[in-house]
Amino acid sequence: MQTFFPKKYLLLDLIAAILILCAAALVFLYAPIETTMGLVQKVFYFHVAYAWVGMLSFIIALVFSILYLTKRDLRFDLASESSVEIGLVFILLAVGSGSIWARPSWNTWWTWDPRLTTTTIMGLVYIGSMFLRKSIDDPEKRARILSVYCIIGCASVPLTFFSIRGYRSIHPVVVGSGGMSMNMTPAMVHTLIFSVIAFTVFYLALMAHRYTYAKIREEVEANKLALEDINE
Amino acid sequence: MKSFFHSLITLIKKDLSIERHTREIFLVMLIFALSILFILNFALDTEVKARSSGAAGLIWVILVISGQLSLNQIMNLEKQGNMLEALLTAPVSRTAIYLSKVITCFLAMIAMALIIYPLYSIFYNTPLRSVHHLWVALLGCWGYASLGTLISGMTIQTRMRDILLPVLFFPVIIPLIVAAVNSSSVIFRGEPIGSALPWISQLIAFDVIFTAIGIISFEYIVED
Numbered sequence: 001m002q003t004f005f006p007k008k009y010l011l012l013d014l015i016a017a018i019l020i021l022c023a024a025a026l027v028f029l030y031a032p033i034e035t036t037m038g039l040v041q042k043v044f045y046f047h048v049a050y051a052w053v054g055m056l057s058f059i060i061a062l063v064f065s066i067l068y069l070t071k072r073d074l075r076f077d078l079a080s081e082s083s084v085e086i087g088l089v090f091i092l093l094a095v096g097s098g099s100i101w102a103r104p105s106w107n108t109w110w111t112w113d114p115r116l117t118t119t120t121i122m123g124l125v126y127i128g129s130m131f132l133r134k135s136i137d138d139p140e141k142r143a144r145i146l147s148v149y150c151i152i153g154c155a156s157v158p159l160t161f162f163s164i165r166g167y168r169s170i171h172p173v174v175v176g177s178g179g180m181s182m183n184m185t186p187a188m189v190h191t192l193i194f195s196v197i198a199f200t201v202f203y204l205a206l207m208a209h210r211y212t213y214a215k216i217r218e219e220v221e222a223n224k225l226a227l228e229d230i231n232e
Numbered sequence: 233m234k235s236f237f238h239s240l241i242t243l244i245k246k247d248l249s250i251e252r253h254t255r256e257i258f259l260v261m262l263i264f265a266l267s268i269l270f271i272l273n274f275a276l277d278t279e280v281k282a283r284s285s286g287a288a289g290l291i292w293v294i295l296v297i298s299g300q301l302s303l304n305q306i307m308n309l310e311k312q313g314n315m316l317e318a319l320l321t322a323p324v325s326r327t328a329i330y331l332s333k334v335i336t337c338f339l340a341m342i343a344m345a346l347i348i349y350p351l352y353s354i355f356y357n358t359p360l361r362s363v364h365h366l367w368v369a370l371l372g373c374w375g376y377a378s379l380g381t382l383i384s385g386m387t388i389q390t391r392m393r394d395i396l397l398p399v400l401f402f403p404v405i406i407p408l409i410v411a412a413v414n415s416s417s418v419i420f421r422g423e424p425i426g427s428a429l430p431w432i433s434q435l436i437a438f439d440v441i442f443t444a445i446g447i448i449s450f451e452y453i454v455e456d
Contacts, residue, residue: 069452124403131399135390141455145386148449152382152404155445159407163434 003215009208016205019198023049023191031191043101045191049199050094051119057087057203058122062154065147077143078218080150081133082210086203088126095120118161125153139218239324243332250309251336257305258340265298265348269355283356288416291352292409295345296376300398302340303380306333307388316388320454330450333381334374334443341373361422368419368428371435372412379405379442385453408442411435 027045034041064080067073098116099109110116129149136142184192251257272290276283283290310316319329349369353360383401390396415431 121403121406128396128400128403131392131396132386132390135392135396137391141389144452144455145389148452149383149386149400151449152379152445155441156404156407159438159441160410163407163410163438 003212003219005209005212009205009212012201012205012208016198016202019194019201023195023198026191026194031188032185034188037105040101040104043097045195046199047094047097047101048192049195050090050097052196053199053203054087054091054094054119054122056200057083057090057207058126058154058157060207061087061150065150068143068147074139074143074218075215077139077146078214079207079211080146082207082214084126084129084150086206086210088123088130090203091119091123091126095123114161114164117164118157121160122153122157125157129153236325236328240328240332240335243324243328244335247306247309247332247336248339251340257302258343260305261298261301261340261344262347264301265294265344266351268294268297269348269351273355284358284420287352287356287358287420288413291348292372292413292416294348294352295341295373296402296405296409298344299337299341299373299376299380300401302337303384303401304387304394304397306337306381307384308393311388316454326451326454327447329454330381330385330446333385334377334446337381338374338377341377342369345369345373358420360420362419362425364419364425364428365416367432368412368415368435371432371439372408375408375412375435375439375442376405378439378446379408382442382446382450382453385450389453408435408438411438 023045027042031042031045033039061080061083064076064083068076068080095116102111103109129146132149133142133146136145272294276286307316310319320326346369349360349365352358380401383404384397387393387396387400411431411434415428415435418428418431419425
């Protein structure tokens with residue numbers, strides 16, 4: 001059977017594109033300019049969305065890893081692989097955009113805050129698992145070991161957050177009302193929620209593409225092996 | 233249950249007797265740790281204060297980096313001559329195999345810690361102040377060994393092997409190191425053990441979590 005990219009997914013792409021354009025419009029036209037930080041605060045709406053998608057894809061990779069270990073279907077491993085790869089891009093974007101925002105508002109590119117540190121460590125776990133994937137050839141073994149590593153990573157990253165959360169921090173608490181929560185106007189809250197939703201849809205569209213790519217790649221591999229067998 | 237402990241002890245004895253004859257793990261680790269200890273002297277040449285205030289962190293950095301050598305070696309031991317396959321076909325539970333590796337690695341780590349702590353104290357003129365360091369070392373080394381053995385079990389099956397171990401292992405061991413360094417530094421500051429209790433209880437929690445993950449998932453890693 002030959003895998004094609006299903007046409008209905010194109011609709012998802014279209015929706016994602018429209019939503020992101022709308023989010024950008026909201027950020028620049030609807031949300032008010034923050035009084036103390038000025039224009040640079042606009043990064044915030046994207047920054048939170050990137051970090052959210054980065055974490056979401058981590059959790060989804062975990063779910064697929066557990067599914068693989070229980071059901072032993074290689075398709076779950078392909079989905080987990082896709083989620084990890086997309087997650088890494090978003091984590092890097094979140095850390096990068098955070099730095100760009102931090103420089104003017106905190107006067108530093110980097111601070112050892114639990115959120116920053118944990119996010120970056122999560123990125124390192126992602127990169128590690130991609131190295132691991134590249135260096136095992138047998139698909140079954142690869143899927144098994146990768147699933148276990150994903151579970152270890154998902155257990156360890158929250159523990160890291162937990163163990164360093166007592167450290168002094170200047171990162172604002174967006175969700176919940178900590179002592180340093182940001183004072184957001186309703187327009188800001190709306191924009192933020194919209195942007196998070198837009199990027200979640202974008203993530204789903206990317207997943208559809210990446211997963212189809214992984215499936216096609218596996219098919220090509222299988223065909224190659226079959227051809228070699230015929231030639232022999 | 234009795235046969236479980238019997239095979240566990242036999243496996244540990246096997247590893248220790250290999251180590252006694254080859255001395256490939258502990259001695260290499262120790263020399264490596266000593267060289268880092270000396271490099272630190274040049275790195276902190278003029279920073280006399282940092283030597284004592286950063287003692288806990290520096291000691292654990294030495295332990296973490298040199299311990300990685302033992303993790304590599306402990307599984308490579310079985311990879312040579314396909315010993316792992318032989319071990320897996322033997323009528324021994326996977327948990328016993330895993331725990332025997334963890335315990336061997338733990339013994340090597342704790343012996344290292346018992347040497348590095350006093351040596352650091354002598355070389356850099358930092359009083360140890362209390363024997364409570366021992367508890368931190370015991371808990372920290374156990375967590376390190378339990379997660380490290382698991383990751384090492386993964387990396388020996390890959391093409392990159394030894395290079396991959398630190399890349400995969402260091403990001404996930406961070407919570408344990410944070411707790412170990414913090415409890416050590418409380419003791420180094422001469423504060424009562426009570427103020428280190430939150431960190432020590434974290435260490436215990438991490439040990440339990442990592443050991444549980446190890447026991448459960450080791451089976452999946454060495455399946456075939």
